[in-house]
Structures are given as structure tokens and as C-alpha cells.
Amino acid sequence: MDGHVDTTAPLTIGEVIRRTGVPASALHFYERKGLVFSGRDGYNQRIYARHMLRRISLIIIGKRLGIPLSDLGALFAELPANREPTHEDWQRMSRSWHRQLQERRRILENLERELTGCIGCGCLSMKACALLNPDDELQQEGPGPVRLQRRPTA
Amino acid sequence: MDGHVDTTAPLTIGEVIRRTGVPASALHFYERKGLVFSGRDGYNQRIYARHMLRRISLIIIGKRLGIPLSDLGALFAELPANREPTHEDWQRMSRSWHRQLQERRRILENLERELTGCIGCGCLSMKACALLNPDDELQQEGPGPVRLQRRPTA
DNA sequence: TGTTGACCTCAACCTTGGTTGAGCCAATAA
């Protein structure tokens, strides 16, 4: 009954593609970028450890959240490269991930709240709104037009 | 007292740069993309209507929210091209903008909440988590590994 | 004995969002 799917065997790239929906070109690309890695079989074909599926899933989610691959790479650097990650390994990485998402969302929400304030005040105007006020009044108060660009970047 | 800053005169590109912090190369680029426009003076130099500053500010904010320039362009298409936008014009555009931001944030929050659920369950595991489950159990229930990619994209 | 399918490499190309640099023009300041 359970014999026809081995849940410990490594995967071919074709299986990884079918399971994740990520095309070979992207898997190769992620490998070049150091986000995933694979071994080779006797015919020089990639074999993937099953826990690579988790990395790939996180890449998919991360992409949809707009997280650059380099950030994901930094996150994955917390995972062991030479053995299957343990429960604790994943959890540790998860906490970093979660902190990063929270920080990111905080910035986005601040920005959106400020802008919503501007919309709420009925103006969306340079005259009365700090977020949208890189000139006019501000100009008379100092050198400072570049308010928008001094904030931390999302 | 108020004589030395004319608040109705058009702006040179240098003034726009000083007030927004956006370099000429980017302003040229936005113009090529149809996001902003300018007239020319007698020497073929750009002159900007003051309301272009609002567009530019929205571009800056939009960029930080990760909104593609093409989306901003679609938003700006609601504004009149041949005259200065009225209060009502800006408000109408603001409502579109706000709806779009809300939708975007909703998607991001759902995604993050799902992922946080996975983290909360202590697993971040393919075994028990729908978000991170493009294989294993699911595979035995149908064709379905590509769950992650079937959801609406952020 | 094909030929089909799965996989490989490498180079070229694509889109987005710009920047950099060369070469030119016009107004102004020393």
C-alpha cells in the first residue's frame, strides 16, 4: 500500500519540477545563486535531497512577498549545508524569517498609513501633508526636500 | 515677504531635482514611460507644471511599496493630461490608489499569516502544513503539487 | 536500429528600473 512512494529517496529534477511547479531553468538559476544545491548521479544528473523542497517552497513564498533572492540566501545560510536540517535548524531559521517579515510589514504599514492620512485629509497635496511634501513649506524651513528618500527603504 | 518664491510658476528640471531628490536620469526615464510630462522653454529645456511634483512624490512612495511603474502609470491615466488636476481628480485617483494598496496588503497579510501559522505549529514542514505542502500527502490526493503557484500573485 | 524522453551545459536574450558617459548648446560669471 505505502510501498510505491518512497518518502526518503532523493528526487530527480523532474520530480522537483512536478512537485513545486518551478521550472528547470529557475532551479538551475537558484543553484547558481547558492539558494539550493544538489548532488549528481552516475550520469551527471542532479539529485535533490527531499529537504530542498522546503527551501524551494520558501523561495516561492518569498518571491510572492517581494523578498530578493539575496535575502533568502542569507536566511538559508543559517541552515546546515552538509546534513539534513533538524527541527531546531528550521525553527531557528523560521524565527529569523518571521522577524524579517514583521519588520518589512511594519515599514509598509507605516508608509501606507501615512499615505492614507494624506488621502483622508482630502488633499493629497503638497501643501499640508508631510509624506507628500518635498517642497513648498519645507523648502522655507531648511535644505530639506528629500524627506521621502531619507526614510528606511522597504 | 512672499515675493521671492513664486508658487505658481513652472519649474525647471533642476528645481524638480532639488525638491524631490529624483535625479534627471530618472525623470527622463519616467517621462519616456509616460508617468510624467513636461513642456519646453525657448531653449528646448524642460519645464514642469507644479502638479508634476505630486506625481513624482507618488512615484517615490509607490516604488517603496514595491508597485511597478506600469501600475502607477495606469493610476495616473485617471488624471487629466491637458489641464491641472482638480481636487476631485486627485481624490478620485486617491481612491483607486487606496483600493489597490488595500488589496495588495491583504494578499501579503494572508500569505504571511499562513506562513506564521506554519512557524507557529513548530514544523515548517512539508508534512503538516498546507502552505508548505507541495508534495507528499497532497501528492496522494490528486495531481496537485502546484498549490503555491495557483494563488493570486502579489 | 532508430528515436523519444529526460537530463546536461553554455551563451544569448528578455524585462524592469534605471545610471553613466560622450558630445552638443545656451546663458552667465570672472
Added chain:
DNA sequence: TTATTGGCTCAACCAAGGTTGAGGTCAACA
């Protein structure tokens, strides 16, 4: 009168995140 300043155009380049295509290898099927 010659910089210097401020602007212009156009082409080339960059990084990220890939895709596409050419050309090759291997195993398995008819």
C-alpha cells in the same frame, strides 16, 4: 573671452530574476 553651469540627446551599460535555444549524453522502448 573663456570657463562654468545647466540643460539636452542618444547609446551603452548595470543588476535582478530569470527564459530560450543550440547542441550533447544516456537509457529505454518499438
